[in-house]
Amino acid sequence: MQKRKHITIRDIARESGASLTTVSLVLNKRDSRISSATRKRVLDVVDRLGYRPSRLAQGLQARRSHIIAILVPELRNAFADAYVGELISAAYECAAKSQYKLLLEMADPDFIARGQYRELFDRHFVDGMLCIGVTSRDSYLADFEDGLRPMLIINNYIDGLDLNYVRCDYEAAGRLAAEYLLSLGHHRIGLIRGAVEVRTSHDLCHGFEMALNAAGHSLPESMVVDGKYTEEGGADAARLLLKRDPKLTAIFAGNDKMAIGAMATLTHLGRHIPDDLSVIGCDDLRQAAYCIPPLTTIQTPLHDLGYHACECLLDLVEGRRRSVRETRPVRLIARESAAPPPKPG
Amino acid sequence: MQKRKHITIRDIARESGASLTTVSLVLNKRDSRISSATRKRVLDVVDRLGYRPSRLAQGLQARRSHIIAILVPELRNAFADAYVGELISAAYECAAKSQYKLLLEMADPDFIARGQYRELFDRHFVDGMLCIGVTSRDSYLADFEDGLRPMLIINNYIDGLDLNYVRCDYEAAGRLAAEYLLSLGHHRIGLIRGAVEVRTSHDLCHGFEMALNAAGHSLPESMVVDGKYTEEGGADAARLLLKRDPKLTAIFAGNDKMAIGAMATLTHLGRHIPDDLSVIGCDDLRQAAYCIPPLTTIQTPLHDLGYHACECLLDLVEGRRRSVRETRPVRLIARESAAPPPKPG
DNA sequence: CTTGAGTAGTAAAAGGTTTTACTTCGCTTA
DNA sequence: TAAGCGAAGTAAAACCTTTTACTACTCAAG
Numbered sequence: 009m010q011k012r013k014h015i016t017i018r019d020i021a022r023e024s025g026a027s028l029t030t031v032s033l034v035l036n037k038r039d040s041r042i043s044s045a046t047r048k049r050v051l052d053v054v055d056r057l058g059y060r061p062s063r064l065a066q067g068l069q070a071r072r073s074h075i076i077a078i079l080v081p082e083l084r085n086a087f088a089d090a091y092v093g094e095l096i097s098a099a100y101e102c103a104a105k106s107q108y109k110l111l112l113e114m115a116d117p118d119f120i121a122r123g124q125y126r127e128l129f130d131r132h133f134v135d136g137m138l139c140i141g142v143t144s145r146d147s148y149l150a151d152f153e154d155g156l157r158p159m160l161i162i163n164n165y166i167d168g169l170d171l172n173y174v175r176c177d178y179e180a181a182g183r184l185a186a187e188y189l190l191s192l193g194h195h196r197i198g199l200i201r202g203a204v205e206v207r208t209s210h211d212l213c214h215g216f217e218m219a220l221n222a223a224g225h226s227l228p229e230s231m232v233v234d235g236k237y238t239e240e241g242g243a244d245a246a247r248l249l250l251k252r253d254p255k256l257t258a259i260f261a262g263n264d265k266m267a268i269g270a271m272a273t274l275t276h277l278g279r280h281i282p283d284d285l286s287v288i289g290c291d292d293l294r295q296a297a298y299c300i301p302p303l304t305t306i307q308t309p310l311h312d313l314g315y316h317a318c319e320c321l322l323d324l325v326e327g328r329r330r331s332v333r334e335t336r337p338v339r340l341i342a343r344e345s346a347a348p349p350p351k352p353g
Numbered sequence: 354m355q356k357r358k359h360i361t362i363r364d365i366a367r368e369s370g371a372s373l374t375t376v377s378l379v380l381n382k383r384d385s386r387i388s389s390a391t392r393k394r395v396l397d398v399v400d401r402l403g404y405r406p407s408r409l410a411q412g413l414q415a416r417r418s419h420i421i422a423i424l425v426p427e428l429r430n431a432f433a434d435a436y437v438g439e440l441i442s443a444a445y446e447c448a449a450k451s452q453y454k455l456l457l458e459m460a461d462p463d464f465i466a467r468g469q470y471r472e473l474f475d476r477h478f479v480d481g482m483l484c485i486g487v488t489s490r491d492s493y494l495a496d497f498e499d500g501l502r503p504m505l506i507i508n509n510y511i512d513g514l515d516l517n518y519v520r521c522d523y524e525a526a527g528r529l530a531a532e533y534l535l536s537l538g539h540h541r542i543g544l545i546r547g548a549v550e551v552r553t554s555h556d557l558c559h560g561f562e563m564a565l566n567a568a569g570h571s572l573p574e575s576m577v578v579d580g581k582y583t584e585e586g587g588a589d590a591a592r593l594l595l596k597r598d599p600k601l602t603a604i605f606a607g608n609d610k611m612a613i614g615a616m617a618t619l620t621h622l623g624r625h626i627p628d629d630l631s632v633i634g635c636d637d638l639r640q641a642a643y644c645i646p647p648l649t650t651i652q653t654p655l656h657d658l659g660y661h662a663c664e665c666l667l668d669l670v671e672g673r674r675r676s677v678r679e680t681r682p683v684r685l686i687a688r689e690s691a692a693p694p695p696k697p698g
Numbered sequence: 699c700t701t702g703a704g705t706a707g708t709a710a711a712a713g714g715t716t717t718t719a720c721t722t723c724g725c726t727t728a
Numbered sequence: 729t730a731a732g733c734g735a736a737g738t739a740a741a742a743c744c745t746t747t748t749a750c751t752a753c754t755c756a757a758g
Contacts, residue, residue, distance in 0.1 A: 014416070014475075014477075014743095014744090016743090016744055016745085017744065017745065017746095018744080026707085026708090027707070027708045027709075028708085028709090028744095028745080028746090029707075029708055029709080029710095029746085029747080029748095030706090030707065030708075032745065032746055032747085033707095033746095035745095036746080041705070041706060041707070042706070042707080043705085043706065043707090046706080046707085058475075060472055060475040060476045061476065061744080061745070062413070062476055062477045062743085062744055062745075063418075063476045063477055063478050064409055064412045064413040064416075064418065064477045064743085064744075064745095065413050065713090065743075065744030065745045065746090066744080066745055066746080067409045067745095068407070068409040068410055068413055068712095068713050068714065068715090068743095068744080068745075069712080069713055069744080069745045069746050069747085070713090070745085070746080071359070071409075071713075073408075073409065075456070084442070085438065085439060085442040085639070085656075086442060087432070087438045087439075087441040087442040087445060088435055088438030088439040088441070088442050088639065089438065090433055090435065090438075092438075093430065093432045093433030093434065093435075093437075093438050094430060094432075094433040096432040096433070096457070097429070097430040097431060097432040097433050100432060100457055100459065104459070109456050109457070109458075109478070110456065110457040111420070111454050111455065111456055111457075112441070112445055112454070112455040112456075112457065113454075114445065114449070127405055130359075130403075130405040131405045131406065131407055131408045132359075132407045132408055132409045132714095133408050133454070239639075239643050268643055269643065271645070272643050272644075272645060275645050294430070294433065294584075295640065298584050298613055298614065298617050299617075299645075300616070300617060300620050300644075300645045311430075359713095359714085361713090361714055361715085362714065362715065362716095363714075363715095371737085371738090372737070372738045372739080373714095373715080373716090373738085373739090374716085374717080374718095374737075374738055374739080374740095375736090375737065375738075377715070377716055377717085378716095378737090380715095381716080386735070386736060386737070387736070387737075388735085388736065388737090391736080391737085406714080406715070407713085407714055407715070409713085409714075409715090410713075410714035410715040410716090410743090411714080411715055411716080412715095412743095413713095413714080413715075413742095413743050413744065413745095414714085414715050414716050414717085414742080414743055415715090415716080415743085416743075477744095
């Protein structure tokens with residue numbers, strides 16, 4: 009790479025015959041003290057030379073990078089995950105609107121062990137951090153309790169840690185799914201839950217079970233299987249549930265990926281969805297509408313969530329708020345993967 | 354946000370009784386001139402105070418940010434796209450290995466009109482840029498021909514512009530798909546092509562047509578429809594193809610998304626895949642294996658591609674190479690969505 | 699004719715690092 | 729005993745902005 013000569017504010021000052029201060033004042037619109045003649049002279053030179061202030065120098069001076077880190081969990085293809093991607097897209101939209109940039113980070117063991125999550129702040133790389141997919145095992149997050157480094161967790165919260173979060177109402181999600189399946193006439197229902205380390209997955213289970221109980225049904229422990237939030241996990245879980253109760257008529261999965269994995273397996277086993285067996289997911293990913301059959305699901309407003317999370321984080325960064333604890337509503341999207349159970353016999 | 358007092362190299366110098374220069378030399382391992390006693394003294398203080406050099410100050414000095422921009426096309430949920438996500442994941446892996454960070458950028462009209470793609474470099478935000486999903490309409494890319502700002506295009510190239518790229522062999526992809534379908538006995542085949550503004554989509558069409566011709570078949574113009582690389586586009590295209598030739602026995606789509614859209618529509622129209630109609634995609638996204646039926650596809654090695662693209666970009670950034678023009682091989686992944694055509698009658 | 703209040707502008711410091719170009723000192727060697 | 733050299737280190741400049749705390753000047757009021 010050849011070097012381009014970088015035009016600095018000094019060049020502008022020299023060419024326009026003004027001082028550094030004057031140029032800076034003009035550029036930052038704090039130019040009440042500057043005559044319009046001088047202003048014009050400066051701006052003309054800026055234009056002519058195509059001057060662009062160095063972010064590095066500005067950042068150094070302001071002790072701000074105007075960059076937000078977005079932390080994703082350690083998965084081989086974390087950024088290819090539809091759930092993660094949806095949140096990132098939304099956060100990007102919000103950040104861009106406020107002139108912030110988004111920096112990618114992955115919570116691999118090294119990132120944690122070497123305290124890089126702290127370095128990111130201490131080395132002035134970023135002004136704030138948005139965390140996706142953290143779990144109660146991520147004890148390093150305790151370092152953020154002091155509020156000195158603005159951080160916000162999306163769609164989870166951690167018992168015993170006083171951290172900022174924005175999440176969906178997963179208890180309501182569980183409840184809505186149960187009520188819908190009950191209303192269709194199901195009561196032999198299996199639940200594929202998300203990873204146990206995720207607090208909101210408990211909320212979902214709890215909401216689901218409460219709604220069943222309220223209708224006089226119970227949810228035996230054997231009918232709840234951990235699907236780890238993945239397609240494979242969902243597929244395995246569906247197989248296991250069906251083995252435990254071959255007369256199962258419905259499955260609710262804690263996210264769409266597991267639901268999709270479950271559908272693939274069930275179809276493979278010769279079950280017809282929804283005639284033999286209903287499946288409900290959770291999230292309403294884009295794919296959900298393109299499944300065969302289109303997936304009935306609980307919509308967690310991921311776009312809204314990501315956008316709002318970023319907004320709140322910027323509030324923290326810029327000192328407009330001291331803490332964020334928010335829960336957003338969810339709703340059922342009825343498509344074709346859930347129907348009344350088959351008539352017995 | 355409260356302010357943390359930032360520990361600087363000055364603090365280390367004071368506490369350890371050494372000069373700024375000495376501390377810097379020790380920290381940067383250019384300490385051949387420093388006695389081990391002094392070195393230890395400095396490092397102890399660094400440890401004790403938890404000193405971390407400011408990236409901003411380092412960057413200012415080195416005129417380097419150690420950040421790579423990754424530019425995605427303007428789609429509402431660009432980062433939620435599986436294709437984009439796969440490439441980003443791979444690029445991230447490579448960048449992280451070399452201690453570079455990845456910054457997200459989207460090519461919205463503003464980004465282009467206001468020359469932000471240039472600002473990114475001129476304001477020392479990034480050292481290089483990786484472009485995904487650019488088309489021949491992106492004429493602003495001509496600004497990169499001078500090679501002063503390291504940039505590399507993934508999976509496309511632009512006629513008449515002398516730009517760096519790493520791409521898959523889409524002509525071979527077209528050829529492989531055609532040869533496979535021919536070998537199964539198909540010859541009434543429809544092609545759902547990607548957007549015409551994308552040069553590699555022409556390559557794919559061309560490879561496909563050449564292979565058909567070589568076997569003595571032709572590809573009428575009416576059997577080629579633009580599916581815009583989206584699910585919806587693929588769905589519409591499939592409908593159109595079927596209307597134009599109801600006896601069609603196979604469809605090849607220029608990417609998996611279009612193939613998935615096509616399958617959804619075809620299933621909806623009552624066609625059974627692959628018994629009535631075969632479908633082949635291109636890319637081998639993760640989803641392809643979880644479709645119903647699992648999608649036969651041409652694998653473009655996206656992970657390898659993204660990783661390698663980032664490697665090459667870093668070569669450009671660090672001056673190890675002056676230009677990059679590379680093409681990677683593809684291969685067929687046979688699953689269940691393609692089979693011999695139905696027996697006539 | 700002096701004081702006070704604007705107005706238009708500037709020099710210098712600060713922000714945190716790296717690098718260049720020295721200095722100082724003790725020891726060999728001729 | 730002077731010249732030369734290597735070892736260990738340092739002062740100051742450079743990177744590019746923004747901000748603080750001035751200065752110099754004009755004009756109006758008393």
